Amino acid sequence: MKKILFATVISCLLATASFAQFGGGFEGPSAADQAPMSVKQAVDSWDNTKVVLRGRIVNALGDEKYTFTDGADEVIVEIDDKLWAGRKVSPENTVQIFGEVDKDMFKPTEIEVYSLTIQQ
Numbered sequence: 001m002k003k004i005l006f007a008t009v010i011s012c013l014l015a016t017a018s019f020a021q022f023g024g025g026f027e028g029p030s031a032a033d034q035a036p037m038s039v040k041q042a043v044d045s046w047d048n049t050k051v052v053l054r055g056r057i058v059n060a061l062g063d064e065k066y067t068f069t070d071g072a073d074e075v076i077v078e079i080d081d082k083l084w085a086g087r088k089v090s091p092e093n094t095v096q097i098f099g100e101v102d103k104d105m106f107k108p109t110e111i112e113v114y115s116l117t118i119q120q
Helices: 002-020 039-043
Strands: 050-062 065-067 074-078 093-104 107-118
Touching: 039 050, 039 074, 039 107, 050 074, 074 093
Parallel strands: 074 107
Antiparallel strands: 050 065, 050 093, 065 074, 093 107
């Protein structure tokens, strides 16, 4: 009985040690490594194209929609309230947004934002 218990404990310890070496996640290129594109390039892209934009949010339009500018052009971005995560952003702050182009036949092109970071 003691031998079985001992063998079971050793097996569990070895299994735990082998799983420890596989901790962590993906190491490689990510959306954060993608170079930002211009608002014009984003607006001219196909529907559902993933985009990274860097610029400023200049005003709130209501219903989670904001005007975003890269300094040359503007686009409406939709930022879900939960993405703010308590952070405050003013028109003076530079932000980087990761999102997707949302084209609708009867509305201007918008960017649906999935992630927002405040740049230093």
